[in-house]
Amino acid sequence: MAKPAKSDRQAKIDAIRKQQKGADKRRGYAIVAVCGVIAAAIIAVPLYGIISDEVESSQYSSLALDEIGASADVCGEITTEPAADSGTHVPQEQQVTYDTAPPAFGPHWNIAGVAPVSGAREFYTVEDRPELEALVHNLEHGFTVLWYDEDIDDEAMADLRGIADKFSDDSNRRNAFIAAPWTSEDGEAFPDDQDIALTHWSAGGAGESDTSLQVGVWQYCSEPSGAAVEAFMTEYPQQDSPEPNTAL
Template sequence: MGIERRRRVAGRRTGRTTAGPASERPTKAQRKEEARRERLEIQRRMARSRRTRWIAMGLVVVLVAAGAAYYAFRPRPKVQDPQELLAAAPQAAQAAGCTDVKDVGPYQPEALDRAHIGVPGGPPTMPPVSSYPSVPPASGPHNPTPWSRGVYSSPPPIDQVIHSLEHGAAVVWYAPDVSGAELAKIEDFYRDSSHGLKVIVAPYDYPDQGAAGTLPNGSAMALVAWHHVETCSSVSLAAAFGFTARYGIPPYGGRSYLGDAPEPATPI
């Protein structure tokens, strides 16, 4: 029996196999080809991964561009004509449940009506809002720095707003739970300074002031100028503009100024 045959027989008896002849082992060329195929497969996987990343990045860019285009060209509510609003103001004020404009008079003692807080001659801190002649306040001790015109989504410092009233500002206060299309119209309208150079629009919400920190009698809107207050049971752009056009400085369209701000020429 030959040597190779004896090996095969022995392997069958013991259950072990022995290495085949050298011709059954991969040659150097075969190993090289296998390595090449593995490299190609790795490269293909990497290429697919890169394509996936580029596609994902492209989608992100497209979505961002689409969002920017929508924001730039989205339909916006039409800003109403000021003259039409003024013509509609009396009827709108009635429909919104607005009171007549009240002259609430000066803060008492009157010597403090225009006093600055924290300076000689003025109180060291702001008195409670409940001590002012009206809610919201329309005069009285205030911060030495006025508040700037504009539309605000959070309550501004009330002591600075009072100072702005002294300079001829008109304020459109609204209750913090008010929302909806009419409030959006008010905000859009007054963002244009040509509709009120000294108009402030903001929520009235000062919990630390107790009952005086909310609008009175369930009002949704209060219109305030120096010594003057009008409250409404619902918000109305026409009613608001009917007030600010005559009680804010400068009055709109050459109308007569009905307010009595002591420093109307001073900016805010």
């Protein structure tokens, strides 16, 4: 017996169902495609950051420290003022208000922002910078801290990273260098048109034990300068500090 022909109504229903199935399938493909794009983006963003950091590092790896950034004449004269509070520790929960922007000496926590051991870092951002009171402890132990304005441009930031990389050999205690941001929450702004500040806590000479000779040292620069950093740290080495040899 021949199969009865579908009614017009049933045929229309079957056609609609077929269209819906096709639309559902296309929608499923679209969802999968969108998810794939999102997943690729999630993977690509950190991967891009890693690749760009590696590209930046490779740009500076062949350069000597004094070839990175601007020439030393973008920096002003080195200034000093009598320093105090060597060995003056305050509780870790206490914040210290420093009179200078940035500090080169003063009361501090009895912990270091960075210890000169394997895994130490030389470059910090606003998001991960140690507290001021910890960094001043590093100054007491001979570190040079390069402070940079939080609003510097990408080119200057790349130069700073290149400079910091030159001190990544933490087996040498004399490579005691930290680059860290100075923010509006930390205190007064740097002098006009100065985005960089180098600081050191000097004992008044390597091996000097007379605390009355201690000074804080500052040098402000309009741009990052590896040549200025090299000259500053040659004049004020890690051993010229109140506590150059004691453990952090």
